Every structure is written in C-alpha cells, then in structure tokens.
Amino acid sequence: MLESKKIIVGVTGSIAAYKAVYLTRELLQRGAIVRISMTEAATQFVTSLTFASLSKHPVALSMYPDGTHESSGSWHIDWALWADAMVIAPASASTIAKMANGISDNALTVIATALRGKLFVAPAMDVDMYNYPALKRNLSTLRSFGVEIIPPGTGDLASGLVGEGRLAEPDEIVEELKAYFARSLSLRGKHVLITAGPTREPIDPVRYISNHSSGKMGYALAEEARDRGAHVTLVSGPTALELPSGVHVVSVVTAEEMASAVEVYCQGADIIIASAAVADFAPVASAEQKMKRRQMGADEMLIPLKPTQDILKAVGRSRRDEQLLVGFALETDNLIESAQAKLIEKKCDLIVANPAAEEGTGFGGETNRVTLVQADGKRELPLLTKRECAVEIFEAIDRLAQTKSQGVKTRHIN
Structure with missing residues (x-):
C-alpha cells in the first residue's frame, strides 16, 4: 500500500x-x-x-x-x-x-x-x-x-x-x-454528488426565508470524497465558506435551483449525499420591490407560503438500484424514530441523524455527534469534528457499496 x-x-x-x-x-x-x-x-x-x-x-x-x-x-x-x-x-x-x-x-x-x-x-x-x-x-x-x-x-x-x-x-x-x-483509492472512478448549505427563499429583493446551516458538513464530505479519489460535484447553497479545491461546485440560491441542479447531475452519480438544509417552504410570490413597513397591517403581515420540492424524495423515487443515496435528518426530538421513518419514506440507504439541541452539534460549529441509521440497524458516533464525521460516513458508504455489489438489499422498498 x-x-x-x-x-x-x-x-x-x-x-x-x-x-x-x-x-x-x-x-x-x-x-x-x-x-x-x-x-x-x-x-x-x-x-x-x-x-x-x-x-x-x-x-x-x-x-x-x-x-x-x-x-x-x-x-x-x-x-x-x-x-x-x-x-x-x-x-x-x-x-x-x-x-x-x-x-x-x-x-x-x-x-x-x-x-x-x-x-x-x-x-x-x-x-x-x-x-x-x-x-x-x-x-x-x-x-x-x-x-x-x-x-x-x-x-x-x-x-x-x-x-x-x-x-x-x-x-x-x-x-x-x-x-x-x-x-x-476507495472512490477512484466514482462520481459523488453532494448538496450542502442552506437555501434562501426570497420574500422581496432584500428579505428571505432561510435557516442557520453553514454548509460545513457538506463541504467536509466533498473534501473527503475528493481525497478518496472521486469526481465530486458539490451543489451548494449560499455559504461563507471557501470553495474546496479539486471539486466541481455548482452555486445555487433557492430550493428550486438546487432541485434543478440535482436533477441534472444525479443521473451520472454513483453516490448521492443530500446534506443541504433545504427550506421546506417558500413564499407563494416574491415582491419585486422592497416591502415597506407602512404596507403592513396594524399588528401583523401575513405571507402566504407553499411547500418546496422534496429533493431527497424525488431522487429516491427515480434513482437506479446501483446508486447509493444518503440523507440527513436534523431534529430537536424523536431523532432516531424520525431518521428511521425518513430512511423508508425517502428510499435511502443511509440517514445521518444529528440532534439540533445538543452542545457541540448542529449548525455552524466545527463538531457534530451523529448516528448512522440503516435498514439493518444504527451506529452512534461520539462527538467528532465534521471532517472526522465525513470519514465515518464514507466508511459506512464503502461498506454499503460492498454489500450492494454482492446483491444484498440494504433498504426498504415501498
């Protein structure tokens, strides 16, 4: 070696x-x-x-x-x-x-x-x-x-x-x-598609709906995949991070743009990792001009919302059997139960579950404590840096790939 x-x-x-x-x-x-x-x-x-x-x-x-x-x-x-x-x-x-x-x-x-x-x-x-x-x-x-x-x-x-x-x-x-x-050498010749960061759903030209995702976990995954020899496509929402070298980065802003980019690149991917924190809702209409305070009612202003496309679910429905699909679940409660349900509903091979409320975990920090949830069980990891988490996630992906190549089913099919 x-x-x-x-x-x-x-x-x-x-x-x-x-x-x-x-x-x-x-x-x-x-x-x-x-x-x-x-x-x-x-x-x-x-x-x-x-x-x-x-x-x-x-x-x-x-x-x-x-x-x-x-x-x-x-x-x-x-x-x-x-x-x-x-x-x-x-x-x-x-x-x-x-x-x-x-x-x-x-x-x-x-x-x-x-x-x-x-x-x-x-x-x-x-x-x-x-x-x-x-x-x-x-x-x-x-x-x-x-x-x-x-x-x-x-x-x-x-x-x-x-x-x-x-x-x-x-x-x-x-x-x-x-x-x-x-x-x-483990991913040499493979194409890995990763989504990262938040999306922003515009209310008007200066305001938007978003979340606290920093993109650090997705970027760490992209760097680890690159270091394992993969060709990496990173579909990234808006972040303050330096773009990783040796990675094809596709920059998007909204959930709709991210869904379109994923649709373009997922067919050629061997492994798809959906780590982005995609906004679940977007305004029905975005104002063309900045909304003024005087436009509001006396006490409140209502903004009609619509659900955004469920990107992970769409990929799960359309992916080929040989493709590996990894999703993420960030929850404040019932973490493992929610991750297990998501594994089945979205037709994933692996869900990376991480708690939003624990110290040292969640958005923005350098560390995370995740549980890897598969159809045949779960494995809790200690508090690790996000790059160390990325290593463990790809080790699990390598094992899943070996199992899949042997013709063993690793996911629930509805």
Whole structure:
C-alpha cells in the first residue's frame, strides 16, 4: 500500500525523536520514498546525518540552505507539491501551536503549511503538557483543518511520570498511513454528488426565508470524497465558506435551483449525499420591490407560503438500484424514530441523524455527534469534528457499496 508513495517525515524537538529513525526505516522497507524535515531542536536529539543516510536525500533543516534569501528559491513549495503525505512524528507542543495558528518560521512548518497532500501529526510530550487546555484547543483546530491526529499512547514518560503523551509506535503510524492510502483509492472512478448549505427563499429583493446551516458538513464530505479519489460535484447553497479545491461546485440560491441542479447531475452519480438544509417552504410570490413597513397591517403581515420540492424524495423515487443515496435528518426530538421513518419514506440507504439541541452539534460549529441509521440497524458516533464525521460516513458508504455489489438489499422498498 505504501509502494512508491512519497512521504515527508517531520521531526521536532522531543526525546522521542529517535523513534522517527525507526519510522523512516519502516516506511523505506515498505517501498515508500522518504524525505526528512527537522527543526533545529530535533537535531539536539538525533543528527540530520542519520536521516540523510537512511533516506538517501538531503534533510530540510534550514529555511535558507546556504544562508541567503536569493538562492533559497521555492524549494519548500517543491517539497510540498512532491509529497503524497507528511507525518510529523514526534510533534512537539510548540510545533503544534505554530501550525494551528499559521506560524511558518522554520523549514518544517513552511512545508506543512504549503502541503497539498495529507498531513498527519503524532504528538509527543509530557502528560501535563498533553492535557494543557491550549494544546487540546490547538489539536482541535488542526483537526478542523483536515489534519489527521495520531493519538499518543499511555505509559512511562521521560519525566518519570506515567500517563498519556508517549509517541505512537512506528508500526502504529505506518498503519495509519496505510489506512489513509487505502481510503484514497476507495472512490477512484466514482462520481459523488453532494448538496450542502442552506437555501434562501426570497420574500422581496432584500428579505428571505432561510435557516442557520453553514454548509460545513457538506463541504467536509466533498473534501473527503475528493481525497478518496472521486469526481465530486458539490451543489451548494449560499455559504461563507471557501470553495474546496479539486471539486466541481455548482452555486445555487433557492430550493428550486438546487432541485434543478440535482436533477441534472444525479443521473451520472454513483453516490448521492443530500446534506443541504433545504427550506421546506417558500413564499407563494416574491415582491419585486422592497416591502415597506407602512404596507403592513396594524399588528401583523401575513405571507402566504407553499411547500418546496422534496429533493431527497424525488431522487429516491427515480434513482437506479446501483446508486447509493444518503440523507440527513436534523431534529430537536424523536431523532432516531424520525431518521428511521425518513430512511423508508425517502428510499435511502443511509440517514445521518444529528440532534439540533445538543452542545457541540448542529449548525455552524466545527463538531457534530451523529448516528448512522440503516435498514439493518444504527451506529452512534461520539462527538467528532465534521471532517472526522465525513470519514465515518464514507466508511459506512464503502461498506454499503460492498454489500450492494454482492446483491444484498440494504433498504426498504415501498
């Protein structure tokens, strides 16, 4: 799985730096092409010559290899574009803080910031440092950026204390890399259609009916599908998010526009994920001019509403048997019962159910706590970042695809 994969190993100042030597050797033995970047502090524990001898490549240590700005060129960009993945092991608290806050003041953090491949971070530090609130916050920030955190182990530490903070073992880190590259192939050649964000139903040119959806979950799904090798079409309502690179984005505003876009792209899709929070109602008519307060009655103004098209239900009725359909359910009560009913009514293979009222879940935040509901059962997930939720959702989709390919029915047919 690692044959010919181009991997940068980043080494920071930690007593665990010696384990990076064994990690480098393990990666090389599995056929990976390895380059090393070190911080100055790391060289106090292991020399750069050790890594250069192992990897057969110069070690990226200084921002300006010969001490001059003029000849340094864009080597850090070359490294960042070259790599399929980078794993920083060990990652010190200082380096983690720098990356979480966009500080790129050494060769390692510059490469990590410019990296287009997958970034893995394996923390190593004393137990009290690992449990420090700022460190936890920085790790959470990195997760929200799509960085994979390889958690440390528990045991004897260099300080003489016992607790969490030991660098993950080299073979554990290798397994994480292998799992990532396996995932990156799982959707190769597949077309994934994802809807995201809210819709806006105009009342007049300046007012509209909408909801609090940020689109973050749908965008995380689009990025994960892209990283798994899929061709991704993202039909997005209005959001404040940066458009994901490598994804075909179709921007819409209203539920009607979203329904039209989905109709165009769903026939060619292998997987359809309806994560958008589509408005259920729209004004019967939208005023051409801004409505004035004086137009209202003495106490109230009534705006006639009509239901919008049920996009998920329409796709469920018309989809091909080999297509996979995933819907979302956001509820304030009776979450699982509502999700199970939606699974049947909308003819879905999977419903992602998430509560609207729990802390850390719902619209706008970086985390979510979801339950994956299928015809054969449900699986509750812990509180995760939305990117981590996306990984779990696609793992479930992979399992459903395997089941479907074996001819086993996975959904209720009315």
